[in-house]
Amino acid sequence: MRVLAIANQKGGVGKTTTTVNLGAALARRGHRTVVVDLDPQGNLTAALGLSLDEGFSVYDALVDGEPLAAVIRTTSTSGLLACPSDPSLAGADLELAADEPDPQRRASRLRASLEAYRNEATGVAFVLLDCPPSLGLLTVNALVAADAVLVPMQCEYFSMQGLARLLDTVERVAGTWNPELDLSGILFNMVDRRTNLTRQVIEEVRREFGARVFESEIPRSVRLAEAPSHGIPLQSHDPRSRAVGIYSELVSEVIAR
Amino acid sequence: MRVLAIANQKGGVGKTTTTVNLGAALARRGHRTVVVDLDPQGNLTAALGLSLDEGFSVYDALVDGEPLAAVIRTTSTSGLLACPSDPSLAGADLELAADEPDPQRRASRLRASLEAYRNEATGVAFVLLDCPPSLGLLTVNALVAADAVLVPMQCEYFSMQGLARLLDTVERVAGTWNPELDLSGILFNMVDRRTNLTRQVIEEVRREFGARVFESEIPRSVRLAEAPSHGIPLQSHDPRSRAVGIYSELVSEVIAR
Numbered sequence A, B: 001m002r003v004l005a006i007a008n009q010k011g012g013v014g015k016t017t018t019t020v021n022l023g024a025a026l027a028r029r030g031h032r033t034v035v036v037d038l039d040p041q042g043n044l045t046a047a048l049g050l051s052l053d054e055g056f057s058v059y060d061a062l063v064d065g066e067p068l069a070a071v072i073r074t075t076s077t078s079g080l081l082a083c084p085s086d087p088s089l090a091g092a093d094l095e096l097a098a099d100e101p102d103p104q105r106r107a108s109r110l111r112a113s114l115e116a117y118r119n120e121a122t123g124v125a126f127v128l129l130d131c132p133p134s135l136g137l138l139t140v141n142a143l144v145a146a147d148a149v150l151v152p153m154q155c156e157y158f159s160m161q162g163l164a165r166l167l168d169t170v171e172r173v174a175g176t177w178n179p180e181l182d183l184s185g186i187l188f189n190m191v192d193r194r195t196n197l198t199r200q201v202i203e204e205v206r207r208e209f210g211a212r213v214f215e216s217e218i219p220r221s222v223r224l225a226e227a228p229s230h231g232i233p234l235q236s237h238d239p240r241s242r243a244v245g246i247y248s249e250l251v252s253e254v255i256a257r
């Protein structure tokens, strides 16, 4: 069971979109996958057609210690399971800080929950953790629980500005709480190679980060923005779209790393 | 002096882009304006060509009570001043929670800082508060300090999903800590009317929110994404671009409300 955190504190770069569609592509290739929604906004939960206020959520697992197996639900995509979010997650930062005085134990709640699940999870190959747009306690929990981090980014200035700080945070968390934590890769999203800005950013990031950047580049495609309103991944919404093939290539790269 | 919070917990909708370019358009029309960067990412600070680690920042005003006048800097745009961010702002939530046990006083730090500044600020007509992508203490401080909230949104499903929760939060803050807080308006950003999705979202939001939606719609324009890398607003980077005229129309609407 390999755990990937999908993280970037920059907002709107495609963390949720990557989690849904990489998760669905992994499931289609026969790798049973669980996606976890760590964002109080609940975009991942809605994108998979699940309701936000029924039954347990990741809040119950993180704050009240509910077993993950009790929280996980099936989705309309065979082989893809989801651990839904809940608006109360917005208070988890302060609640965990009040509840658990030891910073390491506070940061390791999700890791402990996944360890327990790992022992009973029949045949789950991948767990993808969708992070909120911040470097707060929920994202830190994901970095401590993960084997590697996948960083979606847009080919724009603000996204580039945040990259160095994000990678510093990953190194810091790896140094103190999770020595195994690795960088899976940097993924370009919403790529429109017709603009100079996109080409310049891609060239600069590939020059600086080399092999740590995935070959696969996800194009800007309105189909990707439409699919969530139907509660299904792109491969169900528009199976012939170019991006479906690229997510499948990304699967091969993720598995190879 | 009218204080506007530019807020939306959904990431990447254009909060910073709106703050920079509305601020610059207000200054050009003769309304002296201060923009405040409440996001630890520091995108607003970089977009105005200021460095993140020189001198005081908004952190010093919020956590250590430094007067705002000592933090504010000039920018390359005449009549536009800026209160820079600092990465230490990422810890402000927990530090303020530890420092100040009373939730109301914790939520009113920025308001107190602006009240003191209001008495000495010669001729400042507008203050714009750029919020991070969350509904945490920094955004709550902005909502408590503000006369009204301007909500940028993308014409996409996830952005729509978050709108109701954001407006609930605004009402809740208005009800408990800031009865004057009003909705200035909802602003469509990155509008591409060629897609069905954009047209459907605009139609649905205008139907539901009516006059609370600005007439002005900011088009998707790569020039807007290029300008921050030069540290200048769009009106300096590409004065003839269509969006410059639309920000000017937005100024008229904001002043009229």
Ligand SMILES: Nc1ncnc2c1ncn2[C@@H]1O[C@H](COP(=O)(O)OP(=O)(O)OP(=O)(O)O)[C@@H](O)[C@H]1O
Pocket: A010, A011, A012, A013, A014, A015, A016, A017, A018, A039, A043, A131, A132, A133, A189, A190, A191, A218, A219, A220, A221, A222, A224, A225, A226, A228, B009, B010, B011, B012, B133, B154, B156, B157, B158, B159
């Ligand atoms: N390749 C793409 N082409 C077109 N639209 C996209 C693409 N990737 C993401 N989007 C759209 O862009 C918006 C931002 O993406 P998404 O919400 O997945 O980013 P995020 O990083 O999860 O945001 P947040 O920081 O709020 O969690 C969404 O409306 C999504 O539908």
Ligand SMILES: Nc1ncnc2c1ncn2[C@@H]1O[C@H](COP(=O)(O)OP(=O)(O)OP(=O)(O)O)[C@@H](O)[C@H]1O
Pocket: A009, A010, A011, A012, A133, A154, A156, A157, A158, A159, B010, B011, B012, B013, B014, B015, B016, B017, B018, B039, B043, B131, B132, B133, B189, B190, B191, B218, B219, B220, B221, B222, B224, B225, B226, B228
């Ligand atoms: N109208 C537009 N046309 C083209 N690009 C835009 C437009 N508005 C914003 N952008 C670009 O889209 C990205 C997101 O915008 P921005 O960073 O201002 O959003 P934000 O809401 O402040 O994000 P965050 O949630 O991370 O604070 C940026 O790279 C910005 O340059």
Ligand SMILES: [Mg+2]
Pocket: A015, A016, A017, A039, A043, A131, A132
């Ligand atoms: Mg997301």
Ligand SMILES: [Mg+2]
Pocket: B015, B016, B017, B039, B043, B131, B132
């Ligand atoms: Mg911003």
